[in-house]
Amino acid sequence: MKKLLLASILMTGVSISAQASADKGNETGSVQGVVIDAETKKPVANASFTASIRKASFQKEVTTDANGKFNLSNVPVGEHTIVIDKVGYRATKKEAILVKEGLLLKIEFEVIPAEEEIHQPFMAPITIHSF
Template identity: 75%
Template structure:
């Protein structure tokens, strides 16, 4: 975890969309998506992906599959902090990712290969698409 605090906060790209599911009234949602290499545009496997929400004491950590995909079900509604970490890539962190009740939040993250152990912080824009 200390590595995450030292590492550069970098998000070169993120696309977000939400669509309705049949799971209404649960006060939870789903977060799913793909993590790709920013240069090659190919999926990145075995990336640690975590979502946290302070007010609900929620923390969930998963690892992407061979196709760079992840999915977390039963995520409490509210604003979450997303952290992405993989050896050889810059750690990324994005705050205020909003999970809504009964919706699936689709994310696509681009990660950048690490050039050095420590980098200066860089924050890039987020694009949100709602359907």
């Protein structure tokens, strides 16, 4: 009986140790901030925001709210590249954004209005044949 109890305790210890090692691979942080127009300094709503980590296959996309704010949670630690894209603005790319374990990184991005914008939909030519 004592041997069974001892074996059970040892197995529990191994199980807890394995779980702790597995959890260590899930180190994350958060990125929070705002996207603003570089000229007007007003928030940019509905801007697509993508973060990706260089050393892993991580990519996460969110959209800014009506106040230009965004929140990325459970972002793996490490250096990330962040791309912000919104019609009417130049795409903005920031590299080497460092996310640290358990910390909240606050960032403000300024986006530059595009110089020229084309809003014409593509119109394919139509040929009509009468029989």
